[in-house]
Amino acid sequence: MKALVTGAAGFIGSTLAERLIADGADVVGLDCFTDYYPRPIKERNLASLARHPRFRFVESTVQQADLPGLLSDCTHIFHLAAQAGVRKSWGTDFAVYTVNNIEATQVLLEAACRVRTIERIVYSSSSSVYGDNVSMPMREDALPQPVSPYGVTKLAAEQLCYLYHSNYGVPTVSLRYFTVYGPRQRPDMGFHRFLRATAQGDAITVYGDGEQTRDFTFVHDAVSATVAAALRGVPGRVYNIGGGSRVTINQVFEMIGRVSGKTPRITVDPAQKGDMRHTYADTSLAQADLGFHPSVGLEDGIAAEYEWLSGVL
Numbered sequence: 001m002k003a004l005v006t007g008a009a010g011f012i013g014s015t016l017a018e019r020l021i022a023d024g025a026d027v028v029g030l031d032c033f034t035d036y037y038p039r040p041i042k043e044r045n046l047a048s049l050a051r052h053p054r055f056r057f058v059e060s061t062v063q064q065a066d067l068p069g070l071l072s073d074c075t076h077i078f079h080l081a082a083q084a085g086v087r088k089s090w091g092t093d094f095a096v097y098t099v100n101n102i103e104a105t106q107v108l109l110e111a112a113c114r115v116r117t118i119e120r121i122v123y124s125s126s127s128s129v130y131g132d133n134v135s136m137p138m139r140e141d142a143l144p145q146p147v148s149p150y151g152v153t154k155l156a157a158e159q160l161c162y163l164y165h166s167n168y169g170v171p172t173v174s175l176r177y178f179t180v181y182g183p184r185q186r187p188d189m190g191f192h193r194f195l196r197a198t199a200q201g202d203a204i205t206v207y208g209d210g211e212q213t214r215d216f217t218f219v220h221d222a223v224s225a226t227v228a229a230a231l232r233g234v235p236g237r238v239y240n241i242g243g244g245s246r247v248t249i250n251q252v253f254e255m256i257g258r259v260s261g262k263t264p265r266i267t268v269d270p271a272q273k274g275d276m277r278h279t280y281a282d283t284s285l286a287q288a289d290l291g292f293h294p295s296v297g298l299e300d301g302i303a304a305e306y307e308w309l310s311g312v313l
Helices: 011-022 039-050 091-112 149-168 190-200 219-232 249-260 284-290 298-312
Strands: 002-006 026-031 055-059 076-079 120-126 172-177 203-207 213-218 238-241 245-248 265-269
Touching: 002 011, 011 026, 011 039, 011 076, 011 219, 026 039, 039 055, 076 091, 076 219, 091 120, 091 149, 120 149, 120 219, 149 172, 172 219, 190 203, 190 249, 190 298, 213 219, 213 249, 213 298, 219 238, 219 284, 238 284, 245 249, 245 298, 249 298
Parallel strands: 002 026, 002 076, 026 055, 076 120, 120 172, 172 238, 203 265
Antiparallel strands: 213 245
């Protein structure tokens, strides 16, 4: 496999690139170091990869990259580059999301149309595309109605993947990740904030009553599904990737207390615009096509993230 990984300096992207290298692939990592969170964190994510002879890093946006050169003998594209964050996607910041999530995807797909060696393009989408008006567990054939501008851009990029497959035969597969967590998780994400605050004795801010639920997915399970999608995913299809660990946020705090040996201090703020009330993935299609079965339980995964975070604080 000769793979291009966009967003390679990120949480999931760097973990995926390491897995691909371990599996024997040659990997080009592309990242533009957006300022959503500090660059040194992303450089730390790349540290072990940078030393490997089968990894090459290119600092660029998708739009400015030499895509014909990068894709000339590429067999697989993993498109993880995106502007993250539900709460930041409102107002004037929405323009950043349209450029990085929609336009970048279209530019990449357009370039891929001209490359005959590509076997799969795996696009990392999000459970945010569903919104709040679908039954549980969420199935891929539900009508998506995002409740955040971020979710709108992820859904738009999914649709771009489908139309390039439908019209040009580009072998795209989209994965709807459900709340990925684990070592290297972004500093703005819930578990990272909760665990850091608990370790340092600070208060944790909870938005809403804490009874909202999420289907949490350990990063290595998400990466395994992503690799499987590149090898066995059916072009044109969308797959839910969830960890099977749907719990309330209040239950998460109980686990954090057990893992850390400390009692989290909680403060409550109103629910935020764009935050979904519940998520829960039906992963039967991913099980059938990809052989996907999450292997890391939630409390074990939280313990792994806490151990990693303790080493970088």
